Amino acid sequence: MAENTKIYLQPTPVRIWHWLNAFGIVTLTVSGAQIRFPEYISLLGSYKSAIYLHNTAGFVVAISFTLWFFYYVFIARSMANLYVPKVEDLKTGLLRQAKFYFLTYFLGWENPHHPTPRNKFNPMQKSAYLAIMFVLMPLVSLTGIFMTNVEPLRGVIVMMGGMKILMSVHFLLACCLIAFLPTHVYLTTLGHTPMEHIKTMWTGWEENGNDVPDHKENGTVPSH
Amino acid sequence: MNHSYDSKLLFAAFLGALLLVPCALAAMDSDYCLMCHGDADMVNAELLIVPTTFDTTAHAVLGCVVCHDTIGDDHPSGVSELSRATCLDCHDTLGQEYLMTDHANYAICGDCHNPHEARAMKAMAGYDMNDKCIRCHDSQTMVDVHKVWLPQADLHIAKLPCITCHTGSEGYEIVLNIVVRQDDRFFSRFELPEYQILKEISGDAGILSLIDTNGDNFIALTELRRFNRNPAYRNLRLEGTLVPSDVSHDLKTLDNRYDCTFCHISGPKSLQTSFLAIPNRDGGYQRVTVEQGAVLDALYGTPDFYMVGTTRSASMNILGLLIISAGLVMPIGHGLLRFLTRKNRQH
Ligand code: HEM
Numbered sequence: 001m002a003e004n005t006k007i008y009l010q011p012t013p014v015r016i017w018h019w020l021n022a023f024g025i026v027t028l029t030v031s032g033a034q035i036r037f038p039e040y041i042s043l044l045g046s047y048k049s050a051i052y053l054h055n056t057a058g059f060v061v062a063i064s065f066t067l068w069f070f071y072y073v074f075i076a077r078s079m080a081n082l083y084v085p086k087v088e089d090l091k092t093g094l095l096r097q098a099k100f101y102f103l104t105y106f107l108g109w110e111n112p113h114h115p116t117p118r119n120k121f122n123p124m125q126k127s128a129y130l131a132i133m134f135v136l137m138p139l140v141s142l143t144g145i146f147m148t149n150v151e152p153l154r155g156v157i158v159m160m161g162g163m164k165i166l167m168s169v170h171f172l173l174a175c176c177l178i179a180f181l182p183t184h185v186y187l188t189t190l191g192h193t194p195m196e197h198i199k200t201m202w203t204g205w206e207e208n209g210n211d212v213p214d215h216k217e218n219g220t221v222p223s224h
Numbered sequence: 225m226n227h228s229y230d231s232k233l234l235f236a237a238f239l240g241a242l243l244l245v246p247c248a249l250a251a252m253d254s255d256y257c258l259m260c261h262g263d264a265d266m267v268n269a270e271l272l273i274v275p276t277t278f279d280t281t282a283h284a285v286l287g288c289v290v291c292h293d294t295i296g297d298d299h300p301s302g303v304s305e306l307s308r309a310t311c312l313d314c315h316d317t318l319g320q321e322y323l324m325t326d327h328a329n330y331a332i333c334g335d336c337h338n339p340h341e342a343r344a345m346k347a348m349a350g351y352d353m354n355d356k357c358i359r360c361h362d363s364q365t366m367v368d369v370h371k372v373w374l375p376q377a378d379l380h381i382a383k384l385p386c387i388t389c390h391t392g393s394e395g396y397e398i399v400l401n402i403v404v405r406q407d408d409r410f411f412s413r414f415e416l417p418e419y420q421i422l423k424e425i426s427g428d429a430g431i432l433s434l435i436d437t438n439g440d441n442f443i444a445l446t447e448l449r450r451f452n453r454n455p456a457y458r459n460l461r462l463e464g465t466l467v468p469s470d471v472s473h474d475l476k477t478l479d480n481r482y483d484c485t486f487c488h489i490s491g492p493k494s495l496q497t498s499f500l501a502i503p504n505r506d507g508g509y510q511r512v513t514v515e516q517g518a519v520l521d522a523l524y525g526t527p528d529f530y531m532v533g534t535t536r537s538a539s540m541n542i543l544g545l546l547i548i549s550a551g552l553v554m555p556i557g558h559g560l561l562r563f564l565t566r567k568n569r570q571h
Contacts, residue, residue: 038485038533047484047533051375106561108568151378155411162461162527168540175544179551186555190562 009117009206011076017068018201024061028054029178036171055148062141068133081118083133085126093123105190115206128180136177143170254278257288260300273340280506281342291339311339322473331360347508349416349501350399350465353385361386373482383465389481393468396487398498398519399511400526402434405459414461414528419503425460432502432512434460443500443514449524464519464529466495488533495534496520 010018031054034041044050072079085093096112101124105111113122121129143166146153150163157166188197200206260266262275278284289295291309299306311333312319322328336356345353358366363381371377388396403414404421422431435443435451451457466487480486487495496517501509518525522537529535 035532036536038489047488048373048375051484055375101558106565106568108565108570148376150376151382155413158414158461158528159411163530164523164525164527167530167532168522168537171540171544172547175547179548182551183554186559 006205006207007117008204009115009120009200010204011071012204013067013071013075015201015204017064017071020064021061021068024057024064025177025181027057028061028174029181031057032174058141058144058148061137062145065133065137065141078118082120083126083130085123085130089123089126094127097122097124101187101190111190128184132177132180136173136180140170140173140177143173254284254287276506278340280504280508281340282344282347283339283342311337318471318473322475325473325475327475335359341507343508345467345471346511347504349401349503349509350385350467351383351401351416353387353467357386375484385465385467387471387475388466388468390475390477391468391472392474392478393470393472395469395497396466396495397469398464398495398529399467400462400464400498400500400514400529402431402500402502403461403463403528405461408459414463417503419505419507422503423505432500435500436512441512443512443518445515445518445521445525448514448518448521448526452524452527461528462500462526464498464526466531485533488531490534490536495531498526 031044031050034044034047034050035054038047038050044053069079072082100109100112111122115121146157146160146166147170150157157163160166188201189195191197196207258273258275258278261271261273262278264272283291292306293309294307312323319333322333336359366386367378367381370381374380401416402422404417404425405414406412419431422434426434432441433439434457435447437447437450448462451460452462496519498514498519499511500514501511503509519529519535520537522540525537
């Protein structure tokens with residue numbers, strides 16, 4: 001890297017959302033495990049406290065999800081731009097990024113994608129985050145809301161196939177979110193230093209920021 | 225069963241009662257009394273006894289006179305105020321147990337039981353047992369009283385017999401009921417139907433044949449699946465509840481019921497035993513054994529019975545584990561290659 005420029009990559013609302021969310025998901029995972037396997041897991045004391053904690057964490061995650069959503073859609077107005085892959089991303093970008101992760105990274109080449117506030121994610125991140133934030137998170141939250149209001153919503157639950165379907169969907173989607181976690185945390189350590197991206201998510205500032213002007217950005221930057 | 229002792233006593237009481245009653249009166253069987261008491265034109269509403277109901281209750285074998293033994297030939301014009309046997313004469317064990325409780329100060333046998341409609345617990349659907357309690361403890365108040373400590377109190381009160389928590393039992397079992405969509409709208413509620421409604425749906429073959437297709441009086445998992453998937457039955461579903469295996473009248477608040485894992489736990493003692501309750505013409509129910517572990521079947525076992533922690537399905541767990549393991553492929557596989565090729569990135 002030629003210069004040690006800094007860019008402001010992660011605005012405050014996004015950081016608040018992110019860490020509330022991360023903490024919430026970890027809490028949900030642990031308490032959820034105890035709720036499903038009470039005879040093996042009793043980390044959180046009584047079953048009842050696991051349930052109350054799970055419900056509270058679910059509430060916090062749902063609220064912070066709303067914060068994230070409103071911030072990107074109405075304040076930053078960059079949701080579609082950041083999260084929805086462009087045609088080009090799908091045609092060439094995905095392949096190029098996959099080639100980097102699974103081949104050229106090991107050879108020591110530079111990441112073909114350089115994050116800027118307007119184009120934060122590489123094509124693989126876009127697709128993954130899109131699936132997580134627009135499919136998994138809303139569905140898990142929704143099924144969770146149904147399960148905490150079974151009596152009042154009984155009719156709708158029956159329409160969806162009954163408690164068992166609801167439970168199975170909630171459980172399997174939650175497993176997908178849990179599976180995302182190690183992959184996600186691991187990938188964030190692929191910066192120039194392992195803690196680089198994680199620091200960014202904490203402070204907002206990306207060190208070793210992109211030294212190429214914004215207009216040339218779009219994934220066409222050659223690696224050196 | 226703790227009733228074998230009871231039964232002997234009952235038999236003695238029964239014989240004793242028969243001997244005490246003059247022979248002429250013993251000949252007056254229930255049919256005779258019901259000529260008037262089963263007919264709304266003959267007696268007023270408080271004295272009316274529905275014959276089809278009485279005939280199928282556990283007390284039908286006794287006949288009326290056993291319990292109303294002071295009746296004379298001049299009835300009804302003679303002395304009024306006939307005798308009424310007390311329940312304790314025959315139900316000693318259960319009766320004594322109840323009398324020892326605090327609740328005996330609040331309600332007597334007759335507040336909960338009508339002797340002319342008495343049914344065994346096994347001849348009830350499950351939730352209908354609460355009709356007794358709700359007469360004095362209305363549902364909404366009970367939700368409010370329990371939600372102080374009970375998560376999802378509305379759901380528990382709506383689905384569980386009160387005596388599952390307020391009396392002790394060696395074990396607990398699941399009773400499944402066929403419920404029917406109230407009207408043909410998509411999201412309408414399912415309720416416990418009258419016998420007649422199910423009878424119309426099932427036709428001559430009988431209600432049990434809806435599920436027990438091979439007629440062996442046993443519900444196999446495959447039969448449950450076929451029932452749940454059958455598009456012709458889309459207005460029918462199975463719901464479940466948890467009932468005590470044996471009846472106790474030691475009505476009280478049991479401390480271990482504060483601990484959710486009393487019920488929400490799986491393992492050898494867990495709830496894999498279930499029965500299907502089929503309504504009879506008379507308002508009672510008949511129980512049919514269901515294959516062990518049916519409620520653990522992920523999708524088609526019983527769609528509307530799920531108890532967190534208890535009825536989780538093993539196949540779902542395996543699927544979940546596979547998904548989570550897939551999440552470790554990247555860190556482990558990539559991480560290993562990353563470690564091996566670390567020299568390439570030292571520039
Ligand atoms: C404790 C575990 C976690 C750590 C250490 C972590 C770390 C990070 C880091 C460093 C970034 C910035 C890099 C990037 O833009 O890709 C990031 C972004 C992101 N993370 Fe996480 N994360 C964690 C948990 C989660 C969880 C549980 C979720 C969702 C279920 C999640 C969803 C996201 C999303 C959607 C972004 C993009 C955010 C944006 O800029 O709009 N993260 N995470």
